[in-house]
Amino acid sequence: MESFFTMLVPLILCVVALWGILQRTDVYSALASGAGEGLKIIIKIFPALVGLLTAVYMLRASGTLDLMSKALSPALTRLGIPPETIGLMLIRPISGSGALGVGAELISTYGPDSLIGRTAAVMLGSTETTFYTIAVYFGAAGVSKTRYAIPAALCADIAGFLAASWAVKLWFY
Amino acid sequence: MAMSYIWTAIVLISVLGGYVLGNGSAVASAALEGAAAAVKLSISMAGVLCLWNGVMEIMHQAGLLDKLTKLLRPILKLLYPAFAKDNGVMEPLSANVSANLLGLGNAATPMGIQAACRMNKGGGNVASDAMCMLVVCNTASIQLIPATVAGVRAAEGCASPFDIIPAVWMASIFSVLVGIAAVLICRRIWRS
Numbered sequence: 001m002e003s004f005f006t007m008l009v010p011l012i013l014c015v016v017a018l019w020g021i022l023q024r025t026d027v028y029s030a031l032a033s034g035a036g037e038g039l040k041i042i043i044k045i046f047p048a049l050v051g052l053l054t055a056v057y058m059l060r061a062s063g064t065l066d067l068m069s070k071a072l073s074p075a076l077t078r079l080g081i082p083p084e085t086i087g088l089m090l091i092r093p094i095s096g097s098g099a100l101g102v103g104a105e106l107i108s109t110y111g112p113d114s115l116i117g118r119t120a121a122v123m124l125g126s127t128e129t130t131f132y133t134i135a136v137y138f139g140a141a142g143v144s145k146t147r148y149a150i151p152a153a154l155c156a157d158i159a160g161f162l163a164a165s166w167a168v169k170l171w172f173y
Numbered sequence: 174m175a176m177s178y179i180w181t182a183i184v185l186i187s188v189l190g191g192y193v194l195g196n197g198s199a200v201a202s203a204a205l206e207g208a209a210a211a212v213k214l215s216i217s218m219a220g221v222l223c224l225w226n227g228v229m230e231i232m233h234q235a236g237l238l239d240k241l242t243k244l245l246r247p248i249l250k251l252l253y254p255a256f257a258k259d260n261g262v263m264e265p266l267s268a269n270v271s272a273n274l275l276g277l278g279n280a281a282t283p284m285g286i287q288a289a290c291r292m293n294k295g296g297g298n299v300a301s302d303a304m305c306m307l308v309v310c311n312t313a314s315i316q317l318i319p320a321t322v323a324g325v326r327a328a329e330g331c332a333s334p335f336d337i338i339p340a341v342w343m344a345s346i347f348s349v350l351v352g353i354a355a356v357l358i359c360r361r362i363w364r365s
Contacts, residue, residue: 034230038223057207064190112331125319126344148359156313156352163347
């Protein structure tokens with residue numbers, strides 16, 4: 001099973017290209033134009049990453065983050081969440097590029113294949129920037145009374161963080 | 174504007190915390206390291222991210238989005254019974270979910286907004302149950318291929334950056350189910 005997911009990307013490349021050809025799609029120019037869009041994403045998030053990684057590196061170096069994760073460590077450990085990810089969980093619902101910055105710092109410090117690095121990656125991949133999404137959707141629809149949308153969405157976020165920690169332990173360890 | 178407060182708060186806490194905990198010089202060098210790390214990260218994650226966006230574009234042009242959209246209809250009718258027969262809502266709604274699944278965030282948002290606007294035909298400023306469901310489902314992301322995160326892992330020298338996919342799926346499905354359950358529960362008990 002694990003080797004299947006390692007081979008997933010090359011397999012997807014083959015299947016998508018073949019299927020595209022059968023559908024008479026111009027596969028190669030589609031690939032190139034999509035890749036160009038990817039570059040636009042990088043350019044869009046880069047300025048935010050400069051600001052946020054600076055702040056996150058400073059916060060980490062100051063020792064405040066360690067203090068915070070030590071204080072919350074017993075509670076988080078009991079829930080099965082690595083306490084080092086506290087900063088990521090706090091910023092995830094508020095800022096997408098902020099979470100990417102914090103997550104990247106965790107992955108770089110502890111290694112992409114460590115328990116903490118993997119948990120951070122799964123947390124990033126399985127949750128969204130809740131407050132931003134709520135603001136965009138309700139703002140566009142002209143809704144100001146959001147009723148229970150925020151608490152319900154935060155429930156889903158917390159469930160995602162818990163499940164991310166459990167899923168990494170279940171799948172890898 | 175919220176980000177301005179958060180950023181200022183983080184920097185302020187770092188400087189104060191560094192001073193109190195005796196890590197002042199570490200904070201000073203970290204302030205310069207962070208910006209350089211952002212450059213390194215952006216450049217080294219660009220490859221995977223661009224490649225994956227290219228693959229998504231092939232899927233899009235080859236009609237996979239439409240196929241997914243049809244496949245999702247029956248499930249969405251269960252989640253939004255009030256609009257099950259309303260094509261004007263169901264169409265952007267299922268397109269929104271399929272674009273989210275494929276990681277096409279830029280395509281998903283306008284369609285989701287269209288669905289939200291059509292749900293709010295009366296033009297009131299109070300969120301209906303269906304709109305809460307739409308927003309909560311959108312805040313609990315379900316993504317088949319987490320390309321950005323894989324890009325970050327690849328940038329840090331990971332040999333198989335996509336091996337987290339099964340764990341991401343498990344966590345996503347769990348969080349979406351909890352979100353849906355939370356909406357269904359709140360819908361019964363919320364007053365106003």
